[in-house]
Amino acid sequence: MADEITIIRPVRVGLWREFKELLRYRELGYFLVWRDLKIRYKQTVLGIGWALLQPFLQMVVFSIFFGKLVKIPSDGVPYPVFVYAGLLPWTFFANAVNACNYAVINNAGLIRKIYFPRLLIPLSALGTGLIDFLLAFLMLLAIMIFYQMPLTIGLLWLIPLTAILFLTGLGVGALLAAAAVAYRDIRHLVPFLVQLWFFITPVIYPATIVAPRWRFLLNLNPMAGIVTELRAIILHKPIDFAGLYLAGAIGLLFCICGVWFFNRKAREFADII
Amino acid sequence: MSDMNVITTDRLGKKYRRDKLAGPDNFREALVKFIKSPWQLFKPGRRTAGLPADRDLWAIREVDLQVKAGEILGIIGKNGAGKSTLLKVLSRVTPASQGSAVIRGRITSLLEIGIGFHPDLTGRENVFLNAALLGMKRTAVRERFDQIVAFAGIGDFIDTQVKKYSSGMFVRLAFSIAAHLDSEIVFIDEVLAVGDTDFQKKCIVKIQSVANGGRTVLFVSHNLAAIERLCNRCIVFDHGRIVFDGKTGAALDYYRSNILEKVDRQGNLEVERENRPGDGRARFQFLEIRGGKDDRDSCGVYSGGSVTFKIAIKLTAKIAEPRIAIVIKDQSGQVVLRLYTRDSRFYLPDQEHDFRLECRVAELPLTARRYQVDLWLNAGGQTIDYAESAAILTVNPDSGQIADPGYGGIVTVKSAWNYTN
Numbered sequence: 001m002a003d004e005i006t007i008i009r010p011v012r013v014g015l016w017r018e019f020k021e022l023l024r025y026r027e028l029g030y031f032l033v034w035r036d037l038k039i040r041y042k043q044t045v046l047g048i049g050w051a052l053l054q055p056f057l058q059m060v061v062f063s064i065f066f067g068k069l070v071k072i073p074s075d076g077v078p079y080p081v082f083v084y085a086g087l088l089p090w091t092f093f094a095n096a097v098n099a100c101n102y103a104v105i106n107n108a109g110l111i112r113k114i115y116f117p118r119l120l121i122p123l124s125a126l127g128t129g130l131i132d133f134l135l136a137f138l139m140l141l142a143i144m145i146f147y148q149m150p151l152t153i154g155l156l157w158l159i160p161l162t163a164i165l166f167l168t169g170l171g172v173g174a175l176l177a178a179a180a181v182a183y184r185d186i187r188h189l190v191p192f193l194v195q196l197w198f199f200i201t202p203v204i205y206p207a208t209i210v211a212p213r214w215r216f217l218l219n220l221n222p223m224a225g226i227v228t229e230l231r232a233i234i235l236h237k238p239i240d241f242a243g244l245y246l247a248g249a250i251g252l253l254f255c256i257c258g259v260w261f262f263n264r265k266a267r268e269f270a271d272i273i
Numbered sequence: 274m275s276d277m278n279v280i281t282t283d284r285l286g287k288k289y290r291r292d293k294l295a296g297p298d299n300f301r302e303a304l305v306k307f308i309k310s311p312w313q314l315f316k317p318g319r320r321t322a323g324l325p326a327d328r329d330l331w332a333i334r335e336v337d338l339q340v341k342a343g344e345i346l347g348i349i350g351k352n353g354a355g356k357s358t359l360l361k362v363l364s365r366v367t368p369a370s371q372g373s374a375v376i377r378g379r380i381t382s383l384l385e386i387g388i389g390f391h392p393d394l395t396g397r398e399n400v401f402l403n404a405a406l407l408g409m410k411r412t413a414v415r416e417r418f419d420q421i422v423a424f425a426g427i428g429d430f431i432d433t434q435v436k437k438y439s440s441g442m443f444v445r446l447a448f449s450i451a452a453h454l455d456s457e458i459v460f461i462d463e464v465l466a467v468g469d470t471d472f473q474k475k476c477i478v479k480i481q482s483v484a485n486g487g488r489t490v491l492f493v494s495h496n497l498a499a500i501e502r503l504c505n506r507c508i509v510f511d512h513g514r515i516v517f518d519g520k521t522g523a524a525l526d527y528y529r530s531n532i533l534e535k536v537d538r539q540g541n542l543e544v545e546r547e548n549r550p551g552d553g554r555a556r557f558q559f560l561e562i563r564g565g566k567d568d569r570d571s572c573g574v575y576s577g578g579s580v581t582f583k584i585a586i587k588l589t590a591k592i593a594e595p596r597i598a599i600v601i602k603d604q605s606g607q608v609v610l611r612l613y614t615r616d617s618r619f620y621l622p623d624q625e626h627d628f629r630l631e632c633r634v635a636e637l638p639l640t641a642r643r644y645q646v647d648l649w650l651n652a653g654g655q656t657i658d659y660a661e662s663a664a665i666l667t668v669n670p671d672s673g674q675i676a677d678p679g680y681g682g683i684v685t686v687k688s689a690w691n692y693t694n
């Protein structure tokens with residue numbers, strides 16, 4: 001019967017043990033994602049259809065304002081496809097960060113009363129976003145077919161890129177989630193921060209309009225690399241591997257720092273929330 | 274196997290920082306600190322260095338505890354004595370500050386029932402979600418699903434959104450999930466305080482059968498009757514430390530005579546107690562209970578006889594039209610009598626200074642046993658002070674009665690009998 005031993009000490013457990021705990025509690029992670037999706041679309045007529053419709057409507061609005069009226073260049077591809085390919089990773093990132101911002105506080109009732117690896121909270125917030133991302137990706141395929149763009153094996157590059165995107169989102173999300181518990185001011189700062197981040201990321205404009213000598217600065221933002229390369233893959237442009245590796249490295253760094261900070265703070269969530 | 278310890282704690286302690294209890298850190302302060310010396314952020318222990326020790330509040334301290342497999346351990350103590358904190362530390366909701374604990378086996382911690390219940394989800398969906406939160410595998414839930422629904426007795430409502438449930442149905446479903454968990458160690462914190470009496474009885478029977486199945490149960494409750502019925506061993510907490518550990522009967526005696534009645538003999542209340550609810554504008558300072566002839570005798574209160582409660586209240590700010598209640602509870606925590614100024618049409622004017630009151634009952638309609646007396650002070654619908662178990666009221670049988678072992682009810686009134694044949 002004593003197959004499971006719990007040891008309680010004042011010291012923090014290592015990251016490796018934390019990771020094993022996460023694996024053990026993965027079923028709860030699925031449940032939290034399932035709960036969030038279920039609640040979100042309960043009592044709506046379109047249900048999960050909203051996950052398809054929202055990015056589509058966003059694309060229409062952006063195409064009209066920035067493509068038709070402002071006439072932002074789009075590297076020679078139809079602006080709707082161009083902007084949608086940018087919005088796809090950006091929306092995932094923005095939603096993840098905004099969701100993490102409130103995730104810990106929204107789950108305060110659970111945190112105060114039961115134990116589970118606290119990292120499941122930002123992880124499940126990202127998991128919910130990943131489902132939306134996949135649905136929005138289906139919409140992208142539909143749009144590509146509409147514009148008669150070829151669907152090739154090269155699209156498989158999207159898988160590692162999505163992993164980088166996920167890690168970056170997790171890092172930033174976890175960092176802000178923990179910070180928002182300790183300092184409530186953060187909560188009001190985050191939406192503004194995300195908006196600012198949107199403009200320094202080449203979502204509605206191509207990275208090529210930034211002068212080459214400033215390009216390096218732009219690439220310090222991992223989202224810039226992710227958005228640019230994701231768009232390159234979709235539009236069959238050559239992939240800039242240097243940019244991809246840089247985005248991967250910065251994303252991983254964000255992830256490690258964010259998770260480290262989160263775990264450091266998470267032990268005391270129940271006391272300070 | 275059965276004499277193996279499933280829970281062993283070694284000098285386990287948990288402290289809170291007093292200023293932390295007030296709320297989260299001040300962002301501006303932290304920002305200024307960070308700008309002044311940015312590397313401080315990465316130094317461990319920077320928080321505690323150089324701070325006076327009295328900023329710490331030890332919720333539990335130096336707890337040494339061994340629990341064997343299959344034991345049902347009762348945990349009693351006054352509010353804020355550390356009972357719930359112990360369960361929180363053992364279930365890893367909050368980290369320990371000192372010492373260590375080793376627990377063998379899977380733990381389910383029921384600090385509250387119905388955790389994670391979402392009003393928009395159906396009963397069925399909530400069962401799976403709640404069980405997952407309590408650490409039960411989906412396959413195991415599926416196996417026991419019918420049992421859970423049957424025990425809760427909610428039938429077809431299982432596929433209705435929980436927000437449409439009555440509070441009774443909600444509680445029954447929540448408890449039913451908890452009762453069907455499959456872990457070896459169960460922590461229960463006062464969950465029996467909910468639901469109607471019938472369901473509470475059903476719960477106690479269920480817990481008993483759970484425990485008889487060889488599982489280990491740690492049971493925190495204020496309901497001494499339930500503790501007595503369920504537990505074979507009991508620990509008593511006082512100010513964060515275990516002050517008694519032994520057979521339940523002896524523990525209850527110790528608790529009643531050394532902790533509950535400590536305040537009785539002197540008449541003074543523990544005004545310094547940390548977590549008395551209320552806004553602090555005034556505090557009960559003194560409660561004296563007198564009975565017997567001319568109400569002179571401090572321990573001579575008799576069933577059907579007179580009793581006088583003398584109360585002193587200390588003010589730190591003005592209070593408008595205060596109302597005061599003496600709440601008398603039996604040992605299961607059930608309120609049996611409330612003496613309330615408003616009910617007696619006794620309206621106090623605004624108070625600016627400390628004041629004293631007296632409440633006299635000419636014929637106390639309570640049967641002979643011990644009761645707990647709480648004091649409640651409120652003004653304008655707001656609680657100013659609530660002194661839980663301010664005193665123990667021991668009601669003696671009057672000369673004509675025999676000590677009642679509990680079959681005679683709670684209240685007694687004079688009744689006239691005539692032979693009408």
